[in-house]
Amino acid sequence: MSSKQKKKTPEQQKYDILQKKHETKRPVLKNCLRAFLVGGIICTIGQAITYFYIYFFNFTEQTAGNPTVATMVFLAMLLTGFGVYDHIGQYGGAGSAVPVTGFSNAVVSAAIEHRTEGLVLGVGGNIFKLAGSVIVFGVFAAFVVALIKTILINWGVL
């Protein structure tokens, strides 16, 4: 039992059980399959773009990553602006949220949304409303990992 459940009165717990009976369950298996499919398609497109940059431009497998990410972010931006990405998101769930396109969607949707409050306080102030925590904890996680690596190298473990 979670801490939230413990705080509930017996009456509230009884209601919780009754309500759960009527609550539509999240279709977890279906969501997983759809996420696999949508996420897989997005990654396949990304892979195709990588090959495109390798075969038609002067990129290697190591350097093609940056233009690929930029292209995917750009495509997701267009899809967000044309009002398509939220429908993909409703269908694909984590499949469209986890790849870099989901990050792009989070940034662009917030920027579009807050355009009505002006460029500085609206777009500027809110563009990282959703993506901000990804950046904060991503940078922090990278810092911790780098710190551990540095210590291990100094100790001669690595």
Next chain:
Amino acid sequence: MLMGKQSWVFQNKPVIAATGVTGGPFEANGKLAADFDILHDDLWIDEDSYEKAHRVLIEEACETVLKKANLQEEDIHFFIAGDLINQITPTSFSARTNQIPYFGIFGACSTSMEGLALASFMIDHGGAKNIITGSGSHNAAAERQFRYPTEYGGQKPPTAQWTVTGAGFALVKENDGTDENCPVTVSATIGKVVDMGLTDPFNMGGAMAPAATDTILAHFKDLNVDASYYDLIVTGDLGEIGRNTSYELLTNAGVKMDKEKYQDCGLLIYKEDQPVNSGASGSGCSAAVLYGHLLNQMKKGKYKRILVVATGALLSPMSFQQGESIPCIAHAVSIEMP
């Protein structure tokens, strides 16, 4: 007049003399499109923000009411309304436009019946002759305030509900016998805040069901009636989950009622194939369905007595993030054809 613990009986039977209902594109594709006075095919309604579009929905609904009643703004004594947006700005800004003395009220999605109950009470006791009351909501304005940016690709669970873009307003008038074939308000029950500890903002129906049940039971007790007295008991925006849950709660409390008699505005407004998950919600939901569809049905003679129970979830995005549960409320107004 106070009756029982928390109900009013309106002895002079104030009349709902005229109504105005506006809606957005999603409502235009819905089941009740014919019952709207004005439908827009765009969420922006030629404005440059969703909040301004929201204001226009309210203004147009009020203008429609005045036009149908053949009255001017100066003839209206009070304007009692509210919406879901922070500081109820869309409603207050439309009160700036119409210049009618204004009570801004907030009861989340129960605002429509809170307003109708207050308006009927004032009229019944001679506090006013003409009052315009109602409520509105705007899907995108509510989404961005309570959830995520409208274009954000987050997946909504099947328990989620769809906020109605629309407004429903009515002219409540002193019953001077001149309005034939117009429904009257007979009684109202003011609900208390009920919190059963639910915390999922994507399951409002489940959270609000106990509040609806509490108010309905209080209404039956105060007025000494049972479900058979009404042709229809209609809740505001419980959706599929809330309707089923509250029906079971009512049954457990000994209320005998055919499930067909127990409807929900949130399940009436859209077609089955519209992707709204558990149903519609929003303060415009009960207002638009009652002042449009249901009153039309009453005038056609389908229902003689109905009890409208508008339900509201009194949360804010901040209270939810701070781990608070969702307190809910419901207000009921009984409407009859004379």
